Structures are given as structure tokens and as C-alpha cells.
Amino acid sequence: MSLPAATRETTGAQKLFDLAHDATNQCVQCGYCLPACPTYESMGREAASPRGRINLVKMAAEGKIDVLQDLAKPIDLCLGCRACEVACPVGVPYGHILEAAKEVIADAESVQPSAGRGSKLKQMVLSHLFPYPRRLRALGNLVWVYQKLGLDKLVRKTGLIRLLPQPMAAFEKVLPRLESPAKRTRRGTVIPAKGVKKASVAFFAGCVMDAMMHRTNRLSIELLSLVGCEVIIPAGQNCCGALHAHQGLADEARELAKANxxxxxxxxxDFYVNNAGGCGAILREYDHLLAGEGEWAERADRFAAKSRDITEILVQYGPLPFQQEWEGVITYQDSCHLRNVQGVVTPPRQLLQSIPGATFVELEGSDSCCASGGIYNLLHFEHSMKILDAKMEKVKDTNAATIVTTNPGCLLQMKLGVERQEPAGEMRALHIVEVLAEACGIE
Known part of the structure; x- marks a missing residue:
């Protein structure tokens, strides 16, 4: 199908048709995706469901509705958790449809500035901060100084925190305590395996993880070394590009992918290892991101095939040498992109269940999104908190002292959930690497 030139120019319908129309036709309208969708469950509207969004994308691709006026909001309200893909009996590639829609919407906003004012700050951050590791590390260093000098306590005590937008004020409270920048593992470093070398792995440090959670990265490297992996930190690595792809900046995502x-x-x-479910998902989908780009497509295929989550490697080359008994109940909240995109479900649970003394209790609805969604919780704070608060009620039912996850965004979201439910309580939200390292006696 070829749409009129005027329609193509003003709405992006032709590009959307080329990118996603065939995929939308795979949907058989059965509705199996509806109960799996957190926004449909929360809002109760067809336009807030995967089926509804697919139909809207199809209509926009056919030039029947406007990309900005009719499609942008329903697409923006999608968490992108991709639980619908697991529920779908015919394998509709919803994630690819979603990102095609976001790419076309971003294009439309770029030529209609008045329609895209809200995206300007996002684009500036994604284009001028995330692709530059040194800038991100400098930001992380500033946060460390802010915490080290006690300025975080001061801004809360004086009420200055209230000057921040509500989402930023909320998440400022639950930022992890940063280690000294001197402890950050340098890129270009090779860490030898302890004992017999079983494998060589290249570690993906990430952008947010490297800047704000480099302790978790350091612990990840130590755990990998403990199970016999030589760990290489590639010097030229960059942001994975996930946030760029999720916000429609596909060209920038592709450039980051090629650099990585x-x-x-x-x-x-032998393997490329990461410790963030959201990063790992796009690393494994570089083959889709670079499809049709000749040599790059072939290289992306090989890259995706070597990509692993850290829990997979720790199970494959373990067991870990645990040194301490764990006290209390542990529960686990799946990272949506680790579970739904990468298909990694058993390894994190297997590791947690292997900790001496730990009582593992499965969280009801652990496969349902916590509503972090990359930066969704910043853009749609109230709706995100509605979903999170319902999640935390399920967490309380487990009587857990520790809730564990495998992604930085999920971790901050669960920390905020703990803060909202019991600010003076003893429940902890931790990355799985922190839990395993603690049980191994690594600080």
C-alpha cells in the first residue's frame, strides 16, 4: 500500500506502515493480552491495552487517524513491559510495533515543536548525557559529593526538597549511597579468574549502573571472578541505547549499538555479561535493531547470541562460595525485560534459593510490572505509584525482609515502594548481586 504523498509528509503514516503494518496484522484480536497488561488492568480502557494500541497503530499506518493527536498519548502510557508478548498465543511482536510507533511519533514531534515540548528535555538528556560515559560519571561523582557532605539530609531537613518536581523529590530519597569514585572499576581493565579459569567474559558496565551504582558493578565483577571467569571491561563500550529506542530515537540507538x-x-x-535486565534486553535485540544493515546485521546476530545476564553465568559456572547464613524471608520481583524479553526466569530464583539459611517466598504477581518502565515513573508519576502501591501490598503478604530485583530502575522503584509503605520499617530492597555478595562475605 502506498499512501498519498501529503499524508506521508504530515503524519508519518507511510513510515509507520513500512515499519509495523505487517506486524499489526498478526494480531487476531483474541484479548489474551488484556489481563497481562498493567495499564489495562489499572485504567480499564481498550486504548490502554496491547490490542487497543495495536489497532491504533494500524489505523495510523493506514492514514485513518493522526499520529500525534490520536496515537501519541496511548503509546506514551504504555509501560513497555512486554508481558503481552508472553501471553500472546500467535507471537505478535508487540515490542517492535511499540518502538516503531515511538520512532514515528518522535519524528512527528521534531517537525512540530509545539506538539513535542515535553520531549525536548528528554531528547537533550538522551542525546547529550547518556552517550557520553565521562559526563555520566561526572554526574555520579557530584551525587557522591552531595551525599558525602550531607547535603541530602540538609535539603530534606530545610524543606528545600519540596522545590523539586514531585517525582524527582520522591526518588531523591531512595538514591543508593554511592561508593567513592576511586572504587569504580576502570574500563580497559582485565580481572583474572580466581582459581581455575572456566571462561572469559566481557562485562557491560552500562551508563546508570556505572555512574550511580558502581558498587553493584564492582560486586558483579567479584562474583564472576569467584566462579572462575576472567572479566574484561571493554574500554570503548557505551550506553546500550535502550532508553533511546524506547523514546523513538532509533538512529541514536543504532549508533550506540554499533559502538558497543x-x-x-x-x-x-566467550560471553558478554550484564547485570541490568533492561540493558540486557536490548543487547539481545541488537539483531532486530540493526536488521537489514548488511555486515552490521551479521555482527549484531553474533553479539546477541553471546549476551547473557549475570545470573545465567553464575548458575552455569557456580556454585558460589557462600560464607554466611542469611536471616529472614527473601522475595523476588522479576525485571520485565529480563523475564519477558530475555526469557530468564529460573536462574535468579535458583541463586536466591541456594543461599544458606534463606527462606525464599514467591511473590504473587512477580511477573507483573512494578511500573518503573525506564523513565515512565518520572513522566507518569501518579499512575506509576498506583501500580506500585498495589504491588507492595503483595510484597507485604510474603512477610519478606528483603525484596530482590535485577534492574536499576526496578530497584529504585521497589526502594520507593518500601519507603511509601513503611518508611521506618526494616524491609530492604536490593539488587540480586548485592544479596549474593553479602552472602559470600564480600563488602
Whole structure:
């Protein structure tokens, strides 16, 4: 189908048709996705469901509705958790439809500035901060100084925190305590395996993880070394590009992907390991991101095939040498992109269940999104908190002292959930790497 030139120019319908129309036709309208969708469950509207969004994308691709006026809001309200893909009996690639829609919406906003004012700050941050590791590390260093000098306590005590937008004020309270920047593992470093070398792995440090959670990265490297992995930190690695792809900046995501492929190929490692479910998902989908780009597509295929979550490697080359008995109940909240995109469900649970003394209790609805959604909780704070508060009621039912997850955004969201439910309580929200390291006696 070819749409009139005027329609193509003003709405992006032709590009959307080329990118996603065939995929939308795979949907058989059965509705199996509806109960799996957190926004449909929360809002109760067809336009807030995967089926509804697919139909809207199809209509926009056919030029029947406007990309900005009719499609942008329903797409923006999607968490992108992709639980619908697991529920779908015919394998509709909803995630690819979603990102095609976001790409076309971003294009439309770029030529109609008045329609896209809210996206300007996002684009500035994504284009001028995340692709530059040094800038991100500098930001992380500033946060460390802010915490080290006690300025965080001062802004709360004086009420200055209230000057921040509500989402930023809320998440400022639950920022992790940053380690000294001097402890950050330098890129270009090779950490030898302890004992017999079983494998060589290249570690993906990430952007947010490297800047704000480098302690978790350091602990990840130590755990990998403990199970016999030589760990290489590629010097030329960059942001994975997930946030760019999720916000419609596909060209920037592709450039970041190419930089990472080159950096990791040079290591000659057996596997490429990450500790963030959201990053890992797009690393495994570089083959889709670079499809049709000749040599890059082939290199992306090989890259995706070597990508692993850290829990998979720790199970494969373990067991871990636990040194301490764990006290209390542990529960686990799945990272949506680790579970639904990467298909990693058992390894995190297997590791937690193997900790001496730990009582693992499965969380009801652990496969349902916590509503972090990358930066969704910043853009749609109230709706995100509605979903989170319902999640925390399920967490309380487990009587857990520790709730564990495998993604930085999910971790901050669960920390905020704990803060909202019991600010003076003893429940902890931790990354799985922190839990395993603690049980191994690593500080």
C-alpha cells in the first residue's frame, strides 16, 4: 500500500506502515493480552491495552487517524513491559510495533515543536548525557559529593526538597549511597579468574549502573571472578541505547549499538555479561535493531547470541562460595525485560534459593510490572505509584525482609515502594548481586 504523498509528509503514516503494518496484522484480536497488561488492568480502557494500541497503530499506518493527536498519548502510557508478548498465543511482536510507533511519533514531534515540548528535555538528556560515559560519571561523582557532605539530609531537613518536581523529590530519597569514585572499576581493565579459569567474559558496565551504582558493578565483577571467569571491561563500550529506542530515537540507538558491538568484539570473550535486565534486553535485540544493515546485521546476530545476564553465568559456572547464613524471608520481583524479553526466569530464583539459611517466598504477581518502565515513573508519576502501591501490598503478604530485583530502575522503584509503605520499617530492597555478595562475605 502506498499512501498519498501529503499524508506521508504530515503524519508519518507511510513510515509507520513500512515499519509495523505487517506486524499489526498478526494480531487476531483474541484479548489474551488484556489481563497481562498493567495499564489495562489499572485504567480499564481498550486504548490502554496491547490490542487497543495495536489497532491504533494500524489505523495510523493506514492514514485513518493522526499520529500525534490520536496515537501519541496511548503509546506514551504504555509501560513497555512486554508481558503481552508472553501471553500472546500467535507471537505478535508487540515490542517492535511499540518502538516503531515511538520512532514515528518522535519524528512527528521534531517537525512540530509545539506538539513535542515535553520531549525536548528528554531528547537533550538522551542525546547529550547518556552517550557520553565521562559526563555520566561526572554526574555520579557530584551525587557522591552531595551525599558525602550531607547535603541530602540538609535539603530534606530545610524543606528545600519540596522545590523539586514531585517525582524527582520522591526518588531523591531512595538514591543508593554511592561508593567513592576511586572504587569504580576502570574500563580497559582485565580481572583474572580466581582459581581455575572456566571462561572469559566481557562485562557491560552500562551508563546508570556505572555512574550511580558502581558498587553493584564492582560486586558483579567479584562474583564472576569467584566462579572462575576472567572479566574484561571493554574500554570503548557505551550506553546500550535502550532508553533511546524506547523514546523513538532509533538512529541514536543504532549508533550506540554499533559502538558497543565493536568494543565487545575486540575482547574475544566467550560471553558478554550484564547485570541490568533492561540493558540486557536490548543487547539481545541488537539483531532486530540493526536488521537489514548488511555486515552490521551479521555482527549484531553474533553479539546477541553471546549476551547473557549475570545470573545465567553464575548458575552455569557456580556454585558460589557462600560464607554466611542469611536471616529472614527473601522475595523476588522479576525485571520485565529480563523475564519477558530475555526469557530468564529460573536462574535468579535458583541463586536466591541456594543461599544458606534463606527462606525464599514467591511473590504473587512477580511477573507483573512494578511500573518503573525506564523513565515512565518520572513522566507518569501518579499512575506509576498506583501500580506500585498495589504491588507492595503483595510484597507485604510474603512477610519478606528483603525484596530482590535485577534492574536499576526496578530497584529504585521497589526502594520507593518500601519507603511509601513503611518508611521506618526494616524491609530492604536490593539488587540480586548485592544479596549474593553479602552472602559470600564480600563488602
Amino acid at each position: 558491538i565493536e568494543a565487545f568484539e575486540q575482547t574475544g570473550a
